[in-house]
Structure formats: C-alpha cells, structure tokens
Amino acid sequence: MGTFQIDFGxxxxxxxxxxxxxxxxxxxxYMDASAPxxxxxxxxxxxxxxxxxxxxxxAIVVGNAAREALVTSPGRAIYxxxxxxxxxxxDVTEELKLFPFRVAGAGESVLKLSLGDKTYSPPEISAFILxxxxxxxxxxxxxxxxxxxxxxxxxxNDAQRQATKDAGRIAxxxxxxxxxxxxxxxxxxGLDKRKEGIVxxxxxxxxxFDISILKLQDGIxxxxxxxxxxxxxxxxxxxxxxxxxxxxxxxxxxxxxxxxGGAVQLLRRAVIHAKHELSTLPVTSIAFDYSGRSYRRxxxxxxxxxxxxxxxxxxxxxxxxxxxxxxxTPEQIDEVVLVGGSTRIPLxxxxxxxxxxxxxxxxxxxxxxxxxxxxxxxxxxxxxxxDQLLLDVTPLSLGIETMGGLVSKLxxxxxxxxxxxxxxxxxxxxxxxxxxIHVLQGERELVxxxxxxxxxxxxxxxxxxxxxxxxxxxxxxxANGILNVSARDLRAGKEQSVEVKPSYxxxxxxxxxxxxxxxxxAEEDFQERQxxxxxxxxxxxxxxxxKARQNDAFYELEETERDQITRALNELLVVxxxxxxxxxxxxxxxxxxxxxxxxxxxxxxxxxxxxxxxxI
Amino acid sequence: xxxxxxxxxxxxxxxxxFCTYCNSLQRPMTDYFSFFGLPHKLRLDETELQKxxxxxxxxxxxxxxxxRAQRERxxxxxxxxxxxxxxxxxxxxxxxAEYVLREQGLENGEPRSAQVPPELLEEVFEWNMALEELxxxxxxxxxxxxxxxxTLRGMQRDLDGQLHxxxxxxxxxxxxxxxxxxRGLLDKRKYVQxxxxxxxxxxxx
Numbered sequence: 001m002g003t004f005q006i007d008f009g010x011x012x013x014x015x016x017x018x019x020x021x022x023x024x025x026x027x028x029x030y031m032d033a034s035a036p037x038x039x040x041x042x043x044x045x046x047x048x049x050x051x052x053x054x055x056x057x058x059a060i061v062v063g064n065a066a067r068e069a070l071v072t073s074p075g076r077a078i079y080x081x082x083x084x085x086x087x088x089x090x091d092v093t094e095e096l097k098l099f100p101f102r103v104a105g106a107g108e109s110v111l112k113l114s115l116g117d118k119t120y121s122p123p124e125i126s127a128f129i130l131x132x133x134x135x136x137x138x139x140x141x142x143x144x145x146x147x148x149x150x151x152x153x154x155x156x157n158d159a160q161r162q163a164t165k166d167a168g169r170i171a172x173x174x175x176x177x178x179x180x181x182x183x184x185x186x187x188x189x190g191l192d193k194r195k196e197g198i199v200x201x202x203x204x205x206x207x208x209f210d211i212s213i214l215k216l217q218d219g220i221x222x223x224x225x226x227x228x229x230x231x232x233x234x235x236x237x238x239x240x241x242x243x244x245x246x247x248x249x250x251x252x253x254x255x256x257x258x259x260x261g262g263a264v265q266l267l268r269r270a271v272i273h274a275k276h277e278l279s280t281l282p283v284t285s286i287a288f289d290y291s292g293r294s295y296r297r298x299x300x301x302x303x304x305x306x307x308x309x310x311x312x313x314x315x316x317x318x319x320x321x322x323x324x325x326x327x328x329t330p331e332q333i334d335e336v337v338l339v340g341g342s343t344r345i346p347l348x349x350x351x352x353x354x355x356x357x358x359x360x361x362x363x364x365x366x367x368x369x370x371x372x373x374x375x376x377x378x379x380x381x382x383x384x385x386x387d388q389l390l391l392d393v394t395p396l397s398l399g400i401e402t403m404g405g406l407v408s409k410l411x412x413x414x415x416x417x418x419x420x421x422x423x424x425x426x427x428x429x430x431x432x433x434x435x436x437i438h439v440l441q442g443e444r445e446l447v448x449x450x451x452x453x454x455x456x457x458x459x460x461x462x463x464x465x466x467x468x469x470x471x472x473x474x475x476x477x478x479a480n481g482i483l484n485v486s487a488r489d490l491r492a493g494k495e496q497s498v499e500v501k502p503s504y505x506x507x508x509x510x511x512x513x514x515x516x517x518x519x520x521x522a523e524e525d526f527q528e529r530q531x532x533x534x535x536x537x538x539x540x541x542x543x544x545x546x547k548a549r550q551n552d553a554f555y556e557l558e559e560t561e562r563d564q565i566t567r568a569l570n571e572l573l574v575v576x577x578x579x580x581x582x583x584x585x586x587x588x589x590x591x592x593x594x595x596x597x598x599x600x601x602x603x604x605x606x607x608x609x610x611x612x613x614x615x616i
Numbered sequence: 617x618x619x620x621x622x623x624x625x626x627x628x629x630x631x632x633x634f635c636t637y638c639n640s641l642q643r644p645m646t647d648y649f650s651f652f653g654l655p656h657k658l659r660l661d662e663t664e665l666q667k668x669x670x671x672x673x674x675x676x677x678x679x680x681x682x683x684r685a686q687r688e689r690x691x692x693x694x695x696x697x698x699x700x701x702x703x704x705x706x707x708x709x710x711x712x713a714e715y716v717l718r719e720q721g722l723e724n725g726e727p728r729s730a731q732v733p734p735e736l737l738e739e740v741f742e743w744n745m746a747l748e749e750l751x752x753x754x755x756x757x758x759x760x761x762x763x764x765x766x767t768l769r770g771m772q773r774d775l776d777g778q779l780h781x782x783x784x785x786x787x788x789x790x791x792x793x794x795x796x797x798x799r800g801l802l803d804k805r806k807y808v809q810x811x812x813x814x815x816x817x818x819x820x821x
Contacts, residue, residue: 176682220670381682389674391700415704418678420697476697479678 016176016382017137017148018374020184021126021164023082023207023233024341026050027371028133030141031384036188036375038368041136047367048136052128053077054116062132071269074261075102076116080235083207084122085167086160087111088504095231110510123167124514130171135529148173149378151370152481153208154180155228155395157441158453159504161482170514176381178480181205182212183392184373185339186221188364190388197334198224200322202352202360203370204315205340207233211319213326213333222391225325225414227318234275234342237308241271241299244307245286249295263290278304279344305347312351319355325414336360339369391416394477398453401438405447410475413443420476424490431463435471439483452503456485459497471496527579534584538576541588545569545595553601561597568594624687633676633695641676641691648702648715658716658783658798662707669703709779710805713798716786722795733804739764743815750818761815768812775805 018029018036025047029038038046043064053061053069054076061069069077078101084092089103089111096103102114112119130150137145150173152164161178168175182201189199196217203210210228214221245267246258257263270288277284278301288295323330336352338360343349352360364372379385393414399407400423410421425435435458442450461469470490477483487496545565548554554562572587621628627637634641649656652668674680676699681692705711717723732740743764746757779801785794 177679218670220673222670377679380679383680383683389677389679391673391677416700418693418697419700420694476693478693479696 014147014382015141015143015145016378017134017145018184018371018376018378019130019133019148019150020181020371020374021082021129021150021152021167022050022370023080023205023235024050025206025367026129026133027368028137029368029371029375030137031375031379031382036372036379038371039137039140041132042139048129048132049079050082050129051077051079052081052115052125054118060128062128070265071262074265075114078113078115078125080207081113081122081125083231083235084111084113085126086157086163086504087122091504121514123163123511124170126164126167127170127514130167130173134171134173146172146174147176149177149179149374149381150175151181151184151374152178153203153205153228153230154182154210154212154223154226154392155208155230156481157230157396157451158481158483159451159502160230161480162502165480165482166511166514169511175480177377178482179374179377179390180210180212180223180226180392180481181208181370182210182226182337182339183214183221183223183390184377185337185369186212186214186216186373187376187388187390188369188373189335189337189361190216190221195335198326198328198332199335199337200319200333200356200358201337201339202315202319202343203228203339204342204348205233206342207231207235209233209315209318211315211322213322213328219387220389220391222416223393224328225322226393226395227322227325228395229314229318232311232314233340236311237275237342237345238268238272240307240311241275241286242268245271245288245295245297248297249288252295253293257290266290274299275304276344279346301346308345308347312347315348316351316355330355330357333358337369338362339366341367392479392481393417394419394481396441396451397443398475398477398483399440399442399450401440401447406445407440407442407447407450411477415477417477417481418479420474422472422474425458425469425471425473426467427461427464427469428466430466432466432469433461433463434459435461435469437473437485439475439485453483454503455501456487457499457501458487459499461489461496462492473498527581530581531579531584534581534588535576538572538584538588541591542569542572545591548595548598548602551602553598553605556601557598561594564594565591565598641681641688641695647719648698648706651698651702652706654706656716657787658709658713659780659787660706660712665703665707669699672699709776709783710802713779713783713802717795717799720792720795722792722799732807739767740811743811747814747818758819761819765812765815765819768808768815771808772805772812775801775808779805 015030020027020029027038027046027048029036031037040046041048041063045064048063049067051063051066051070053066053073055061055069066077070079080099083095087095092103092111103111110121112121113125115125134145148168150164150168152161156164164178165175182203185203186199186201197215199214199216201210201212201214203212208228208230209232210226212226213224215224242264246264250256257267267288270286274284274286278299281301283298283300286295286297286299333356336356336358338349338352343352343362343366349360376385376388377390380388380390394411394417395413397409397413398411399409402408410423411419425437427435437456437458438447439453439456440447440450441453444450456473458471458473461471471487472490473485473487475483475485485498485500487498488494489496568587568591572584572591575583575587578584622635622638622640622642624640625635625638627635632642652665652672654660654665654668673696676692676695678689678692678696681689684692705715714723743761746760746764749757750761779798782794782798782801785791786798
C-alpha cells in the first residue's frame, strides 16, 4: 500500500551535525532516529587525523592522507593546530619549539603558519579539517550540511572559542553552539542511562586536559564546576619520550637527527606506537630505522609510569580544585567518566580511581564519546531531543582593568552561562568623547597576570563636564562561553556605540576575507567533486552496458534500438572527461533511457531461466 | 516593569514571561523573586528554588530557541542570563540578603568595610601576633591558632543562627529595623569569615 506524502516545499528541517575538532583526531556525528552515530570518511575511518598537508599538486589534503606527508615532506604538513588556536605570536614561541612549524610573516598582528609556499592562520588550518568532515558527512548523508555544533575544551578562553567559531565560518558552517567537551561526553553517557547523581568527567586528550563535575537530575545536566589546562595532553608525553630517544640516538650514533624534520616525525611515530602498546603490554620497544642505521630501546611500563608521573600529577590538582569549587567531596561522586585517548594509559586510570574513589566508566570509546555527545546536543538544538538540557559554566572569571593595574571581577568563574553583569562608566576629563575599557579573563588580581581579552572603545560620548557621563556597559557571556558587550548612554537614553579591538585572534573583517577566499576555493572543489561523482556513476552504467552487449538479449533488439544504445554510449564517453557534471548526468540519463528495453528483456530472460531450474 | 503589549501579537501585556495569547517569549522582568515566582521572603525553600530553576531553564534556555525569531532568541538569552544570575544570588543566603538590602534602598552597591566586632578587638590583636609568629617559623603558637580557628567557627555558626532569626523577623514584619540588624550581622560575618580563612591558610601551610 502506498502512502500520501504531502510536501509543502522547504518543510524538512536541516540536519545539524556534531563535530569533535580534536588535537589529534577529529570526528563528525549525527543523530540517527534515536542514537548518535559517527560518520566515517571515504577511507572508512571515523577518526580523521587533524593533519593538514599541501600536496605537490598544490591541493590541500586532510586526515590519513596528510599524515604520510608529515614524514615525507615535513615542511608541507601541520598537526596539533588546536594548541595554537586563539594565541598571539608572542604566546607561541615556547609552544613552537616542540613543533616543526614555521611562523610566517613575523611582525604581522595575526599568527600565521607556513604550509609549503602558502601561509595560513590556525583557524584557516582548522577550517580545512572542518571542510573535510563536512564533505564526509555530505557524502554519507546525501545532503548538504550547513549547521553544526562544535566541541571545545571546557577550559578554552574567549579567544580560543572565538577562533574555533571563526574556523567554522571559514569552512562554510553556521556554528550554532560551542559545547564543552566533557559536558558533551556526559551527555553521551547520560542518554542511555538516565541516572541521577553527581558525575565527574576526566577528559585527557591529545593536547588539552579538562575536568568537569556535573549534577544530573530531571534530564538537566548542570555543570557545578570545571577546570583544566589547555596545554597539557598526550602530546606532552610524546614529546617527553621523543626527547629521551633523540638524546639516546645522539649518544649511540654520534649524530643529531633532531634537525631532520622527516626523521623526527618517524621517531615521533615510533614513540607513540610504544606508548600505545604500553597501555596493554608490560614491556615494549621503541624501534627506529633511519638512513641505514637502526635504534632499539626497550621501555617497560614501570619506567614509562615513572617518566609520566609528573604529567599525570599536573592533571590532579585541577581535579582537587574542581571538587572544592563544586562543593562536593570525593565520596559524593557517583560516577566517573573517562574521555580522550590518553585515558587509555593504565596509570591515568588508577590515579583517577584513587582520587575520586570510584571505578571509572569506559563503556564508550573514549575517542568517539565527545562527537557522540555533540550530535546529541545538535539534536537538542534542532528540537529532536526535548527531555534533556545542558547548563554549562564559564571556566574563567571575567574582569575589567581598574586603577593601578588591578582587575575588578564582574563575572566569576563557574557561573552558569548565559551570565551577565553591568557596570556604569563615566569620563575623567571635561569634554572627553571616548572611554576605553580593557576586559580580561583570569583569576589573578593584577592585569599583567590575566589574559587580555579585548579593548572596548565607547565612542562619540556627548561633550559634558568630567564625571557627568553615565554609560552603562553590559557584559554578557552567551551559551557558547563567548563575551558580548553592549552599552547604553543612560542620560541620552540611547544605544552607545562600542568598537571592539580583540587582543588576539582575528577581527571580523579578517574572518570575512578568509570566508570569501574559501568560498571561491569551495566552489572549485565542489564542481570538481560533483564531476568526480558523476564519473563514478558513469563508470557503473558503462560497465553494465558493456556486459549487456555480450548478452543474447542485445541481439534480439531491433537494429534501430541497438543503434540508439551505441549512440548514447558514445555520447557519454565524449563528455566523460569534461568537468561539467550536469552534462555527464544528462548523458547517463540518455543511456539509461536507451537501454530500458534491453534491461527489461534481460530481466525476463533471467527470471524464466531461474524458474526453469527450480523444481516446484 | 514591562508596560504595553506583546511584541508579536500586540495582546495587552500582563507581566508574564510568555504572552497569554500567542505564547511568545516576552522581554523579561528583572526582579529575581518575581522571576522565580517566589514570595519576597528571605527564608526560602532551597529544594523549591532548584525545582523552579530547572523548570524555567527548560522553558527559557537559548537551546530551545535556535529555530525561532531573532527577537525571541534575544529575549531567551536575556531571560536566561537573569535566571542564572538570580539563581546564584537567591540560593546563597548572604547574597540573597544583600540583594534585599539593595532592593529596599538600604544599600547603594558600594562595598562596605568588614567591621571588627568590638568584643573581638583584643583577641584579634593576639591572633594577628600569633599569625605573625607562625609565619616567622615559630610553631609554638600552633595550638593557640587552632583554638582561635575553633572559636571563630563557633562564632560563624552563632552569627548564621542570628541571621536566620532576623530573616524571619523581616519576613514577618517587613520592618526596616530588622534589615538594619541583618546588615550589621553580614558585616560582622564577613570579618569573621576573612579571619577564619587567614588562620586556616596559615595552619595549612
């Protein structure tokens, strides 16, 4: 029985994707009927390595394909770019010592990295990863994906969040929400459990560490407190092992390979492999072969544990602080959830178990759980999931600079977001037309110890004696954890104009420029991709027709019918290598049409033959 | 307070969060007690407060308005910010009392200095000496400071008890004198609180 489908045109709501933009790997997921699902890439791997490379042909490649370039042409590949998001040039000197990247255009206001002969800002590099994920999802779902939820470390500051949002925009995605990674993970665990109680989420990934404590009740996931370190992760363990191996090799071979990019990447891969093995084995070895020489070093789990203890320790003090901030004792924690690849390390598991006095949950794949949670949050936004709601907090206090280089706090850390505060400003000099407000993020008392966020310039104040102006400024942290500032002239009762000068990251104009650039690129890419897809389809029908021409049924056709098929076949072959996908498709249709009777005849023959062979 | 009519259907406004006619979210009002639908009282049922907070979050949170009109999205953001700020203030007895002081015009928002309770003057002097000595490495004052901590904690409990009975006094009489007493108790409590954390910090070191 058929059913009537009434289509009022544009009624089907757009699907919102959930994206985990990770330091090491990135994933895209969506909500399928009732459960979140991760979408694999063309190579079948759901984990897309967060590596971007510039191929010799000038094309950008992302993921597993780009990972090879790290070893073969290290100057043309970038990894772990998440660690550089939202940073200024001065911040990265220390960080970049560990990476083989080159900073381009010193003296520019924005951090840019060299990739072959081109330069890109970290949000642009991240946008390449996002575009790949978007494409993977579009191929799998057969529809355009334009809206997304992207996860960020809970401890990301305003600039890092803004940079992530910019990356989404450059990739052609409307970022409907930034969700904190540990909170997303809690959502993924909470969905099938519907538990009530206090949950701690320990999220130790490739480059960042987060701890969040949540209260689950009545479908509400209320974050009580969060803490972390945005520059602490598995990368640090790799770098530690790498340094030791490099020293070893220098002594053994009398040769410093640390300046040879490809060799360092090969060795990095070897130490990562050893690290992974030690999650299940008591002993392994680091194996590295380079220019005819070979290096082997045994590594026991015992020694490994000793080496990484200081790194694990660094995750524990934010955990203790978070417990205090949440106002709970370790005994009150009902569940502990582990997220991120680094939680596969046995020492991490036992340290967490000891601290929270609870056996951690590991049922869900720690590499996928954040993406799954992002997909659930996407379904909450689209209205497909209605019985759950996340209430998150801001990880850092927000303040303004006052007299003497001090910071006056306006919104305290761990405040539930959205959160707002207002402050009234006035002028210090007669006729003063501008007031500059310096906004900072951080917990310390002095401006120099906090992170400068932006300067807001209240412009065009009506001339009046000093101290008479009354400008009310409203600071609002939205549900993404991003600051919005608006101002009102209380005397005139009108909106006051505010000019934003971000301390780090990109201005709106810069982002717009990058979007335009990437749209042009995306158009080209899109054309190219559609043509490729049309060719794949053409291959299928060409092969089928070729086979059918050997069939008896072909010769049973009228001659004109045979001619029609041959003509359509040739016409398709003519347009096959062009890049006009519409033309290819129209010729496919033509060939399909011409072979309809042939296909029917073949089907009938096949059926009657099958029936002949069947005993009833 | 809001006047006029619904922005969406122009139905006369009745100071509700949602228009009684077309159910559109309205520009939120800012008084925390009314916002939560709770009586203007200092004594407050915390379980009830949390229940209201969750209920209102489910109604107002921006997550619920992604696909609605820009106007409603703006109001949702504004309303949720008020809801969250209100919850933070109302669930903490000290912040709640400060809020009522401001509402009743007893406070202009300027920070007040934490006053030394006169009956403590002499002891505070001694404790400060002991703190100084401990910082200089003299461990013999440890016992004295532990006693000080216990005394101060006892005072805190006592002050909290007094505060609660003054909360009742205000709730029952709406007598501004009760609020004045509450203000005095808050200042004293703040002073004791500062002292306790200083002593605790010294003992932990």
